[in-house]
Amino acid sequence: MAGDSLIAVVLLLTDLLFYVAAVETPEVPMPPWYVVVPLDIAMVVPLVFRRKATLWSAYLLLLIGIPHGALELGAASAFAVIISIYSVLVYVGRRQGLLYLLATFVISGVQMWVDPPEDLWVLVIIGVFSAALCWTLGEFAGARRAYHEEVEARLHLLETERDQATRIAVGEERGRIARELHDVVAHAVSVMVVQADGAGYAVDGNPEMAKRALQTISETGRGALAELRRLLDVLRSDGDDEPRVPQPDASALTDLADRIRQAGVPVTLAIGSDALEGLPAGVSLGVYRIVQESLTNTLKHAGQGAQAEVLVRREKDVIDVRVTDDGAGRAKQLVPAATKAGSSAAPSGPRKLAVPGGNGLIGMRERANVFGGTLEVGPAPGGGWQVHARLPVRLAT
Numbered sequence: 001m002a003g004d005s006l007i008a009v010v011l012l013l014t015d016l017l018f019y020v021a022a023v024e025t026p027e028v029p030m031p032p033w034y035v036v037v038p039l040d041i042a043m044v045v046p047l048v049f050r051r052k053a054t055l056w057s058a059y060l061l062l063l064i065g066i067p068h069g070a071l072e073l074g075a076a077s078a079f080a081v082i083i084s085i086y087s088v089l090v091y092v093g094r095r096q097g098l099l100y101l102l103a104t105f106v107i108s109g110v111q112m113w114v115d116p117p118e119d120l121w122v123l124v125i126i127g128v129f130s131a132a133l134c135w136t137l138g139e140f141a142g143a144r145r146a147y148h149e150e151v152e153a154r155l156h157l158l159e160t161e162r163d164q165a166t167r168i169a170v171g172e173e174r175g176r177i178a179r180e181l182h183d184v185v186a187h188a189v190s191v192m193v194v195q196a197d198g199a200g201y202a203v204d205g206n207p208e209m210a211k212r213a214l215q216t217i218s219e220t221g222r223g224a225l226a227e228l229r230r231l232l233d234v235l236r237s238d239g240d241d242e243p244r245v246p247q248p249d250a251s252a253l254t255d256l257a258d259r260i261r262q263a264g265v266p267v268t269l270a271i272g273s274d275a276l277e278g279l280p281a282g283v284s285l286g287v288y289r290i291v292q293e294s295l296t297n298t299l300k301h302a303g304q305g306a307q308a309e310v311l312v313r314r315e316k317d318v319i320d321v322r323v324t325d326d327g328a329g330r331a332k333q334l335v336p337a338a339t340k341a342g343s344s345a346a347p348s349g350p351r352k353l354a355v356p357g358g359n360g361l362i363g364m365r366e367r368a369n370v371f372g373g374t375l376e377v378g379p380a381p382g383g384g385w386q387v388h389a390r391l392p393v394r395l396a397t
Helices: 002-025 035-050 054-070 076-091 096-116 118-206 207-237 250-262 282-303 358-368
Strands: 267-271 307-317 318-325 374-379 384-392
Touching: 002 035, 002 076, 035 054, 035 076, 054 076, 054 096, 076 096, 076 118, 096 118, 118 207, 118 282, 207 250, 207 318, 250 267, 250 282, 250 307, 282 307, 282 318, 282 358, 282 384, 358 374, 358 384
Parallel strands: 267 307
Antiparallel strands: 307 318, 318 384, 374 384
């Protein structure tokens, strides 16, 4: 409002100087000062609010300009109306600008028809050219204003999309970190719990077995701590030289099977001769994590005396991973309960099996989906449980 206030003050001083000069010339009759001064002030005050209340200011100036122009008190009325044409066009719109311009021409025409001035055509030409100039300036200013608004809207949209992309990336990264933590911690803790229970039972009767169990707990704990430290280093590192994922891969399946055997589950591991050659790092890590989660579930859920079998083989550009266990103590649950001889009770139908759906299964499915592979989890024919994954191997050409 500072600039508009300055314009209003300049127009007011101009009209007051014109009044003082006219008063000193007796040939020019002028109204008394208590009429001129309030009318001059009223003529310029609405200009201060031309940006905040554009239409109200413009039409108020048009109405006040009628007595101001009729009394010939100065040029403030003409300049104020011209400025209002520009303001309405820029801050309200072209349609309202046309209506205001038409109203200005109608009122000016009526005034000239009622009291024709001596230089009528000169005033008409000046008025038309002044209105055309203000309209042209208003069009340029309006186009520039619209351009800036469009740029600001696009910048806001880009910022919003960037924020959304950041949130999505953060969510995906959190999910990846959660899967890695689950794979590392769940497996290690499961092994340690089983070994601790075994050591508790064997500490009196078989101290040697208890000693081996404690050694397994120690080795498993150290391995878990190492992987956790490696994962935390990845999270803390900002450089591009550090690997972005923990590094166990399919070549560590033998050590994994040994740890599960030490935990009390006999594991048969069969790996094809060329199954692990040339595997991409991500696929190799995925194979390791799928086998690790499957054996961990066997350790936790298959029951005492269960055995597991891991088969990894290569079929052209697909690596096939199959982990099965015999589910000791549960195999018969897969078969409908048979009725006793001579009993009239009919079987109630096959028993339903609860398919695990925790973070481990979700993580395995996501790993398979990332590489465009498939994962099948469910009861094995004849009893037990099986996990079957097929991951495409995209070799660099």
